Amino acid sequence: MNVDGLPLSEFAFPGPLRDQLVAAILSGAKTSTSGLVLFYERENEPLPQVGRRSAVVDSQGRPVAVIELTEVRVVRLADVDLQHAVDEGEGFASVAQWRAGHEEFWHSAEVRAELGDPGFTVNDDTLVLAQRFRLVSAVTKL
Numbered sequence: 001m002n003v004d005g006l007p008l009s010e011f012a013f014p015g016p017l018r019d020q021l022v023a024a025i026l027s028g029a030k031t032s033t034s035g036l037v038l039f040y041e042r043e044n045e046p047l048p049q050v051g052r053r054s055a056v057v058d059s060q061g062r063p064v065a066v067i068e069l070t071e072v073r074v075v076r077l078a079d080v081d082l083q084h085a086v087d088e089g090e091g092f093a094s095v096a097q098w099r100a101g102h103e104e105f106w107h108s109a110e111v112r113a114e115l116g117d118p119g120f121t122v123n124d125d126t127l128v129l130a131q132r133f134r135l136v137s138a139v140t141k142l
Contacts, residue, residue, distance in 0.1 A: 003055040003063040013110050014059040022058050025065055030089030037127035063139045071132035078124035
């Protein structure tokens with residue numbers, strides 16, 4: 001599949017977590033993802049729309065898959081549901097586990113540096129972009 005011209009989807013930062021998430025997408029275990037609406041607001045970027053296709057990149061920045069958004073919701077952090085958490089494909093068995101894992105990421109030095117806010121924290125009212133997607137195809141390596 002030709003990925004030229006598709007926007008890029010980067011899951012986490014390059015490294016072990018991204019590698020884990022990309023593997024889960026390729027295996028079909030990961031069909032949802034969560035991001036902070038704040039990142040879109042800071043970049044003055046519109047939220048993605050259902051039907052948007054993007055190229056998933058690995059830790060080396062190489063396209064490895066094409067995904068298509070099938071659902072996009074903005075929800076309060078406190079309102080993320082169990083199905084969304086499970087469908088993230090990271091082994092979460094409860095919303096509490098999902099939240100703890102995501103808070104650890106969102107409170108990480110890397111995220112705080114990207115935001116330019118060393119004390120950044122999320123709370124129940126933080127807006128989360130909950131996206132559901134389908135794997136369109138894996139990108140064949142040349």
